[in-house]
Amino acid sequence: MRIVAYCYREADASGFPALAALGEETLASIERVYTDLALPTEPQYRPERDRLLADIQSNPPDLVLVDHLASLGSNADDTCHWVQQLEAAGAEVISLQDSSVDVFSLLQGVDLASQQRRRRLREGHARSRLQALPPPGKPPYGYRRGQGRYLIDRATAPVVTAFVNEFLLYGSLRGAVRFIESKYGKRISVSTGRRWLTHPVYRGDLQYQDGNTLRDTHAAIISRDEAAQIDRLLRRNRPLPPRTAGAARSLAGLxxxxxxxxxxxxxxxxxxxxxxxxxxxxxxxxxxxxxxxxxxxxxxxxxxxxxxxxxxxxxxxxxxxxxxxxxPAGTPAPGTRLQGQIEAKEAVLAQLPALEDSGVLDAETAALRRYKLRGEVATLHQQLAQLPPVNxxxxxxxxxxxxxxxxxxxxxxxxxxxxxxxxxxxxxxxxxxxxxxxxxx
Structure with a gap:
């Protein structure tokens, strides 16, 4: 029995997770896995799917494995068309994760429609990430949406600023929470206050669901120097007994x-x-x-x-x-090493427009590479900020x-x-x- 598989996955995903559950014996019997990467701006661009159909017409296998039927097309009609094309060529299409193997009843049901809708949402979110647009949902407290990015809300941002200044002055998270409640009438939990202090969005960065962070995408409420000091304060306060972080006396908790x-x-x-x-x-x-x-x-x-x-x-x-x-003598300082890595990645970023203009990289590949490089640069900057500020x-x-x-x-x-x-x-x-x-x- 000849078996092939088709996988359509996101650019930041790895492998074919549904195949891993089949066991080594089944994996060894699969002749080839056709894999297409999801391009947010061109969902119809699937060269491996076209190659699969061409190979099947000349030498049809017995089975074509897919993780979901929805991975074969960008909508229900497109998926139905491709299933019919593959089966007309003499192969049986088997979905590894759909609850039903009855192809046409599944195509007419709600499951496929919901899968296609989720895929379109993910593609839309991926396009937003590549363009450094804010993620979906309500904007964080202190910001509002406008001009394709987060803008500082003049009505609420002063509360966040006062909270940060109070924490930097006294080093007490609970004290800063009590301060803004007494002065501004804004009641928040301690966990919310910690999120205000540590979330990248208040430092002018965007953090996405895939864990990647892009720097300097909008105006910051917390400056870089303040952010580095906040991180050191929180790191020092972590091992201290409760309620001593902002005590009046300097020896409290030590x-x-x-x-x-x-x-x-x-x-x-x-x-x-x-x-x-x-x-x-x-x-x-x-x-x-x-x-x-x-x-x-x-x-x-x-x-x-x-x-x-x-x-x-x-x-x-x-x-x-x-x-x-x-x-050891001659060992470069951590800050020097990190700064060198940042400059090297920024040099690669600066080369991307020329590579795109010359046709070496297409627009989609350049956007993906730019997105990943900006995330790596943000991670290096975060490591650099955690180092001691002086010798x-x-x-x-x-x-x-x-x-x-x-x-x-x-x-x-x-x-x-x-x-x-x-x-x-x-x-x-x-x-x-x-x-x-x-x-x-």
Whole structure:
């Protein structure tokens, strides 16, 4: 028995999934698989289907396997015509995924019509992707549709901008959610707020269902520098205990007692009146849930802060020097390597118009290649944005000066602590204690 197969698949799909389920013995008996790629702008262009019919007329096989009958044509009439042509040439058409093998009853039913409608929708969406048009559906909050792209909605975009600025200032996602509810009356969930911060559409990019992202397709609400800072803040806040990301004090969520393995929380005593009549509260770091008896003693917050700053100034330059010494000489910096890859792909992009004009590439192939290259460039830019913004060794020298830390506000100090420190261990030695830092690198 002679068997051939026909597959009509999307450009970003791979293989013939329906055949994989038939087993190795059946696959070995298939003489040839005719495969056409779906071209969104030319759905009728199927050279392999034409070649299949020509081969069948000269040497008909017993079976022609297809994944769906709908893959043979762009509409119901076209599909019916091709099934009749193949069967008139002496081959039996078998659909691997349709529920019925009765060809004509299936052609007259709803299944084929719905399959053709879904295919036309996918082709329309593919055409939109190649033209860098927004995906279907309601535009994201802060945008509206117009001129074939997303335009900033002046009525709602200020809410998103205020939310982003609040998060960048204090580093608290929940705090930013509460802020826009109190100021603008806009109530959103924490997951929605995280999507505002991380979704490419707010950074001026379009992300499609196939996972590809195109850069600079419309005006951005979040700038590239802000986006890179947001990504670093979210990455640093991920391992921290809940509700400490935007705490008022810079040491919140970072300090652990090595003796009892419990995190140290910040507690405050009642204010006491000073000789000048000013009320001043005292802050302590106290182990929460300490199981030891007697419990591990609390530590004055200001004293702990001074010791931690002194330890950073001493340890950080040495740790950075050891870290950079492990990098082999002559190894290019990650940023330089990524930038070189970006420039190489952009050079290929710049060549596409000339290749299209000279006839080396047709318009459809050039559009597909441009779409994929732009997606690869966007991925490389994303990797580049996640790298540290400055040279690590130069920055370590700057932050190794005690006065640098003393001049910062608590919010600024919290930002730099979490840039370099993963954990702060309080090591107790009798009535005394000392600080050990666990750095991020």
């Amino acid at each position: 300090v652990t007692c090595q003796e009892c393995r419990q995190p140290l929380t910040i507690s405050k005593t009642a204010p006491k009146t000073t000789p000048r009549g000013q009320a001043k509260p005292y802050l302590y770091l106290r182990p929460s849930g300490c199981p030891k008896t007697p419990r591990c003693k609390a530590i004055p917050y200001d004293e702990a802060l001074d010791r931690i700053v002194a330890e950073i100034c001493q340890v950080l330059p040495q740790a950075v020097a050891q870290f950079t010494a492990k990098i 690590l060794q130069e920055l370590s020298q700057s932050v190794s000066i005690p006065q640098f830390w003393l001049d910062l506000s608590e919010a600024e100090r919290r930002f730099f602590f979490r840039e370099f420190i993963r954990d702060i261990q309080i090591v107790r030695e009798g009535d005394k204690w000392r600080v050990e830092l666990v750095l991020v690198f």
